[in-house]
Amino acid sequence: MLVLGLETSCDETGVALYDSERGLLADALFSQIDLHRVYGGVVPELASRDHVKRLLPLLREVLEEADRKPEDIDGIAYTAGPGLVGALLVGASCAQALAFAWGIPALGVHHMEGHLLAPMLEEQPPEFPFVALLVSGGHTQLVRVDGIGRYQLLGESVDDAAGEAFDKTAKLIGLGYPGGPEIARLAQSGTPGRLTFPRPMTDRPGLDFSFSGLKTFALNTWQQRRSAGDDGEQTRCDIALAFEQAVVETLTIKCKRALKQTGLKNLVIAGGVSANQSLRQSLAKMLGEFKGEVFYARPRFCTDNGAMIAYAGCQRLLAGQQDGPAIGVQARWPM
Numbered sequence: 001m002l003v004l005g006l007e008t009s010c011d012e013t014g015v016a017l018y019d020s021e022r023g024l025l026a027d028a029l030f031s032q033i034d035l036h037r038v039y040g041g042v043v044p045e046l047a048s049r050d051h052v053k054r055l056l057p058l059l060r061e062v063l064e065e066a067d068r069k070p071e072d073i074d075g076i077a078y079t080a081g082p083g084l085v086g087a088l089l090v091g092a093s094c095a096q097a098l099a100f101a102w103g104i105p106a107l108g109v110h111h112m113e114g115h116l117l118a119p120m121l122e123e124q125p126p127e128f129p130f131v132a133l134l135v136s137g138g139h140t141q142l143v144r145v146d147g148i149g150r151y152q153l154l155g156e157s158v159d160d161a162a163g164e165a166f167d168k169t170a171k172l173i174g175l176g177y178p179g180g181p182e183i184a185r186l187a188q189s190g191t192p193g194r195l196t197f198p199r200p201m202t203d204r205p206g207l208d209f210s211f212s213g214l215k216t217f218a219l220n221t222w223q224q225r226r227s228a229g230d231d232g233e234q235t236r237c238d239i240a241l242a243f244e245q246a247v248v249e250t251l252t253i254k255c256k257r258a259l260k261q262t263g264l265k266n267l268v269i270a271g272g273v274s275a276n277q278s279l280r281q282s283l284a285k286m287l288g289e290f291k292g293e294v295f296y297a298r299p300r301f302c303t304d305n306g307a308m309i310a311y312a313g314c315q316r317l318l319a320g321q322q323d324g325p326a327i328g329v330q331a332r333w334p335m
């Protein structure tokens, strides 16, 4: 089965072709980061308009790269939520129009299911069951995964998502958007041990997270250092390192708890923050104790992309699922 995947939930237009027999045939991505950078965050209306411009050229690009024709496509998967409504509607309308014109099924996919299954596109995919840590700009969740569509939420953030905390903290200390990669870059030059930030909600049982206090802690530290005349580049690097270490250690502690609680050995990390090298190293070290393994996607498939939607959609279409012709999207949508 050859499936076309369309991702337009936020600031990346992703289009991909996934074949159930041959794997991923082509994947094209256009990032709108430069468009939104001057505003310090995603401007929803600009995002929608840009998806309109990019979708069809990217579709032509993947067909050419895979050497396939529209007639070869058996189904279309698109991100139906959660995300920015206008942006989601662009992908949904395009998918439903093409499905109608080509006489094939269309299926709306949950964006976080796409992220969750992205490591399946790698050469050594994880086997079910596993614990998944979903860490993106909009979500921080621990999920027990027993198979496609068999997800049990174990814990989640009660306020900001981890990626959101990276982005907001970066903005507060004068770094660019998106903040995650910027903080990770500066943290490399940070002085270990100079500053220590709290590990929120690790001193009580449970698998929920809270990251909003960390950005306030970072802001207070930055303001204190500035009033002491210590607001140079090194201080920014030290705050970046302390913040990153706090998030990484907090996530690691909760993942360890989730593995203990479920008795599972394998951990999947997915979503934009799973591209963070320090997080990957910390989790690999922790899993050494469990004789378990950590799985993640290549960096391009950690952040938003069409390949993960094509893959997730293909699994569901193979299981006989499909949607009617209605163009329905959901800004908020529990998985």
Ligand code: KG4
Pocket: 010, 115, 135, 136, 137, 138, 139, 162, 163, 164, 166, 167, 178, 179, 180, 181, 184, 271, 272, 273, 274, 275, 276, 277, 302, 303, 304
């Ligand atoms: O999954 P994603 O592309 O979009 C959402 O579904 O939200 O995740 C984007 C988030 C942003 O908050 C970004 O700052 C963060 O992932 N991110 C990172 C890194 N790369 C992206 N955070 C920490 N370290 C990174 N290397």
Ligand code: ZN
Pocket: 111, 115, 136, 137, 271, 272, 303, 304
């Ligand atoms: Zn995402």
